[in-house]
Amino acid sequence: MSDRSRTPAAQMEGAAALPRRNGELVFEAPWQSRIFGATVAMHEAGLFEWREFQGRLIEEIARQDSEDYYRRWLTAFERLLVERGLLGRDEIERRAGEYRRLERDLLD
Amino acid sequence: MAEHHGHDHHPEPPSAVEARARALESLLIEKNLVTADAIDRIVEVYESDIGPLNGARVVARAWVDPEFKRRLLADGAAAIRELGISGLRGEHLVVVENRPGVHNVIVCTLCSCYPWAVLGLPPTWYKSAAYRSRMVINPREVLAEFGLHLDEDTRIEVWDSSAETRYMVLPERPPGTEHLSEEELAALVTRDAMVGVARVEVPARA
Numbered sequence: 001m002s003d004r005s006r007t008p009a010a011q012m013e014g015a016a017a018l019p020r021r022n023g024e025l026v027f028e029a030p031w032q033s034r035i036f037g038a039t040v041a042m043h044e045a046g047l048f049e050w051r052e053f054q055g056r057l058i059e060e061i062a063r064q065d066s067e068d069y070y071r072r073w074l075t076a077f078e079r080l081l082v083e084r085g086l087l088g089r090d091e092i093e094r095r096a097g098e099y100r101r102l103e104r105d106l107l108d
Numbered sequence: 109m110a111e112h113h114g115h116d117h118h119p120e121p122p123s124a125v126e127a128r129a130r131a132l133e134s135l136l137i138e139k140n141l142v143t144a145d146a147i148d149r150i151v152e153v154y155e156s157d158i159g160p161l162n163g164a165r166v167v168a169r170a171w172v173d174p175e176f177k178r179r180l181l182a183d184g185a186a187a188i189r190e191l192g193i194s195g196l197r198g199e200h201l202v203v204v205e206n207r208p209g210v211h212n213v214i215v216c217t218l219c220s221c222y223p224w225a226v227l228g229l230p231p232t233w234y235k236s237a238a239y240r241s242r243m244v245i246n247p248r249e250v251l252a253e254f255g256l257h258l259d260e261d262t263r264i265e266v267w268d269s270s271a272e273t274r275y276m277v278l279p280e281r282p283p284g285t286e287h288l289s290e291e292e293l294a295a296l297v298t299r300d301a302m303v304g305v306a307r308v309e310v311p312a313r314a
Binding site for chain 1: 121122125126127128129131132133134136142143147148150151219
């Protein structure tokens with residue numbers, strides 16, 4: 001568990017490389033680290049190959065005109081989940097709307 | 109007797125992207141495709157504990173430099189900037205010192221305010237309803253569940269964080285560490301000790 005430098009997430013290079021400062025990972029908001037953690041945890045649990053995620057991440061980086069790395073990560077992860085049939089588009093929209101309107105506690 | 113320092117909290121609507129991220133996480137957890145603990149563990153390892161590391165540097169400096177400690181207790185935000193730690197977004201950082209007879213612990217009763225800049229990401233239990241409510245009502249019992257048994261005559265102060273003010277605990281320097289360097293001391297300081305749910309322990313000599 002201690003050496004993560006050789007795992008697929010840490011080895012991504014170029015535009016897909018994880019944002020770092022002094023070699024340490026940088027998250028600018030809690031949701032970024034949570035979505036990063038969920039992606040890596042599901043990969044480690046064998047739910048998808050890393051390249052399946054990485055390919056979509058690279059596509060999103062090319063497609064989205066944004067400086068925000070984890071925004072693109074989120075889109076890539078969501079696409080992977082929907083395309084693999086793990087989550088439905090409708091339930092994601094519905095749940096996101098509930099959080100957005102504070103109908104659901106962000107901490108639950 | 110526990111004292112309770114209350115402040116305003118801030119249930120503001122999340123941004124669209126934040127709501128979306130939260131939606132994915134909650135659905136995945138509901139469907140048992142991932143657990144909150146697994147996410148915590150990954151984040152903690154990947155971050156190399158960079159957050160708590162900042163706090164540990166602050167604590168170790170305060171232990172070896174009484175003048176720094178004085179400044180730290182007077183104005184936490186200014187003192188951590190001396191060590192090159194930024195990341196506070198205008199909120200105050202109040203450092204509360206443990207000493208014989210007084211133990212401090214931090215909580216956020218209404219949400220999950222946490223001293224990010226020095227401690228990194230809050231662990232999942234910090235955000236749990238059980239911790240948030242019970243730490244205020246019965247801190248001695250909750251601390252005992254964390255394995256921290258305090259004498260009956262030790263006063264426990266519970267500090268309720270808010271959007272404006274974040275707290276961090278300055279733990280007591282353990283006895284028998286006089287020979288250690290500042291860097292060696294920093295390595296002993298854990299996140300839990302700076303939240304106030306643990307003491308700083310010296311590992312048994314090999």
